[in-house]
Amino acid sequence: MPQTVIQLYREDNGDVPVELWLDHLEQRTPKAWAKCIDAILELERLGHEARRPLADALRDGIYELRTRHQHINYRLLYFFNGQNLVVLSHGITKKDKVPAGEINRAIKRRKLVEENASLHIAIWEN
Numbered sequence: 001m002p003q004t005v006i007q008l009y010r011e012d013n014g015d016v017p018v019e020l021w022l023d024h025l026e027q028r029t030p031k032a033w034a035k036c037i038d039a040i041l042e043l044e045r046l047g048h049e050a051r052r053p054l055a056d057a058l059r060d061g062i063y064e065l066r067t068r069h070q071h072i073n074y075r076l077l078y079f080f081n082g083q084n085l086v087v088l089s090h091g092i093t094k095k096d097k098v099p100a101g102e103i104n105r106a107i108k109r110r111k112l113v114e115e116n117a118s119l120h121i122a123i124w125e126n
Contacts, residue, residue, distance in 0.1 A: 006040060006124040007087045009109045016122045018076065021091035025074075032069035036091070038078065039067045047084055049102030062089075062100055062106045068123065075104040079113075087121065089114055 008016045026033040043050050044063055058077070060065050065076040065088075075098060077089045089106040092098070113120045 002084050004044050004084045004086050006044050006126075007081065007085060008115055008122040009089045009113065009122050010120050010122040011086055012119070015023070017090040018088045018124075019122075025091070029069065030066050032067070032072065032074055035067040035069055036065075036074055039065050040076070040088070040124070043078070043086060044126075047086065058103050060103070060107050061110065077102060079106060080118065081108045081110075081113055081121075085087070087125070 006017045010016050022033060025036065032112070039054060042054055048056070050063075050065075050085060053066060055063055057063050061079050063078050063080075065078060067074045073094050074091065075094055076091045077098070078086050079089065081087045089109045090102075092102055109120070
């Protein structure tokens with residue numbers, strides 16, 4: 001199985017939401033940040049084969065990368081952009097289900113990537 005390439009969604013202004021979220025998390029909760037990085041590396045290794053408890057399908061082609069630290073659930077929403085390409089949309093913390101608004105945000109970002117990948121893709125450097 002070829003390794004999956006991790007990409008990051010980039011806003012029109014150049015901001016990369018996942019990088020901003022991870023940077024903030026690293027400063028605030030380094031152990032949770034490390035768990036998120038480990039989960040991304042595992043997703044890179046497994047790609048479409050990632051299953052619970054690591055990953056789960058939400059709806060409309062949006063998935064969640066799942067980790068937990070001290071009773072807090074950390075989620076990275078993502079979608080596939082080709083056979084072995086994953087785009088991380090953004091990260092959230094949650095208590096219950098992933099809010100519909102967060103899934104809708106990832107869906108909108110997927111559509112923007114489909115329309116103009118060169119504008120909306122940043123390469124993840126681990």
